[in-house]
Amino acid sequence: MFGYRVPAPDQAMLISGGRRGLGGAPFRVVTGHGKFVLPIFRKTRFLTLSMCESEVTETCVTRQGISVHVRAVIAFKVGNDTESIINAGQRFLSDQDQMSVLTGRIFAGHLRAIIGSMTVEEIVTERQKLAAEVLDTSKTEMAKIGLTVDALQIQSIDDGDTGYIDAMSAPHKAAIQRQAQIAQAQATQASVEAEQVAARNQAEYARQTAIVKAEYSAEVDRAQAKAAQAGPLAQAHAQQEVLAAQTELAQRAAQLRQQQLVAEIVKPAEAEAERIKVLAIAEAERMKIQAEAAASYDRVALDRMLIDQLPLIVKEAAGGLAGANVNVLNGADGLGEIAAGLVAQGLTILDSVRQNLNGQNSDSRAEKADGLLELQDYRRKPERVAEAEAEAEAEKDRTEGGSSDAD
Numbered sequence: 001m002f003g004y005r006v007p008a009p010d011q012a013m014l015i016s017g018g019r020r021g022l023g024g025a026p027f028r029v030v031t032g033h034g035k036f037v038l039p040i041f042r043k044t045r046f047l048t049l050s051m052c053e054s055e056v057t058e059t060c061v062t063r064q065g066i067s068v069h070v071r072a073v074i075a076f077k078v079g080n081d082t083e084s085i086i087n088a089g090q091r092f093l094s095d096q097d098q099m100s101v102l103t104g105r106i107f108a109g110h111l112r113a114i115i116g117s118m119t120v121e122e123i124v125t126e127r128q129k130l131a132a133e134v135l136d137t138s139k140t141e142m143a144k145i146g147l148t149v150d151a152l153q154i155q156s157i158d159d160g161d162t163g164y165i166d167a168m169s170a171p172h173k174a175a176i177q178r179q180a181q182i183a184q185a186q187a188t189q190a191s192v193e194a195e196q197v198a199a200r201n202q203a204e205y206a207r208q209t210a211i212v213k214a215e216y217s218a219e220v221d222r223a224q225a226k227a228a229q230a231g232p233l234a235q236a237h238a239q240q241e242v243l244a245a246q247t248e249l250a251q252r253a254a255q256l257r258q259q260q261l262v263a264e265i266v267k268p269a270e271a272e273a274e275r276i277k278v279l280a281i282a283e284a285e286r287m288k289i290q291a292e293a294a295a296s297y298d299r300v301a302l303d304r305m306l307i308d309q310l311p312l313i314v315k316e317a318a319g320g321l322a323g324a325n326v327n328v329l330n331g332a333d334g335l336g337e338i339a340a341g342l343v344a345q346g347l348t349i350l351d352s353v354r355q356n357l358n359g360q361n362s363d364s365r366a367e368k369a370d371g372l373l374e375l376q377d378y379r380r381k382p383e384r385v386a387e388a389e390a391e392a393e394a395e396k397d398r399t400e401g402g403s404s405d406a407d
Helices: 082-092 098-116 120-125 127-144 164-322 332-379 382-406
Strands: 011-016 027-030 043-048 052-061 067-078 147-158
Touching: 011 082, 027 082, 043 082, 052 098, 067 082, 067 098, 067 120, 067 127, 082 098, 082 147, 098 127, 098 147, 120 127, 120 164, 127 147
Parallel strands: none
Antiparallel strands: 011 027, 011 043, 052 067, 067 147
16 A cells, blocks of 8 residues: 555654654654555664674683684574664664664773683683673673674684694693593404403304314214114114013913813813712712611511511411321410410510611611711812712612612
């Protein structure tokens, strides 16, 4: 728009003409916004607010009388407040480059004054203190001209050809060199030790490698030897297993044969012996029962026979009396006595026969008892069972024969 002016962000617009500005300044200050300016009646100028730089190179004399060359850099700008802008505008608006020249001169004077009160050692070792004192002493003067210092940097301090700083630094240099030499020696020693350690490690590695190679070689040899022996060993092992199997088979066959022999010979023999023993016991028991039955039968039969024969005996006795001259004195009583006498004789004969038979039966029972004892002895000897049977048969025949004789 015609007549409307706007300053840049790092500028201050100064409008002159018309009414005066703040504090009776010949211009008004506008920053951060635009302003309508009447042409011809108002005049507009711009003052920079950006950062400026000033370099100072000055030869100063220390408190010791030693000349030193100091180089410093100052960073400054116009203050942001209206008063600082007015002060700077009145002094530098027509030639703003003069701000750097004037600032350098101001700081050069303060550097000379402050360095004159310090020693070289203090200047060298306390640069920050030097910069702070220069800033403090120049702050008031800089504010009067509307400038503010943001930073002061002492870049270098040099004593020229005097060699004071070098001499001052000589002990430190010597100490540093000594430390450097010590460090170098230590580094060399460490390097040598490291080389020795490396050599030992290499030797140890070579030794371990050789050992491992030897072990591998021995293992390979063992494996090859084992592989070479594997065939014969396997064959021998197989033969050993075959022999073991054959031995086990033979043992099983022997056990089977033993069981067969036991089943075919021993068990039948034991069974046969047991059978013979049972038969002998049974036969003996049978013979005993037969003997007892025969004895009992003989007595009963004899009694019956005698009873049956008694009438015949009496008859024969009576027949014997038939041709005899017998005188009966007492008649019927006398005949009764004769008959009674005949009967008594028959009974006497019957008793006599019984006693004879009982004696024979006792002898027969004794012989049978002896036969039983012999059978018991034969049970303890199975091989004589056959003879026992033969003798038992003979005894049976004798028993039957005796019974027949008794009849």
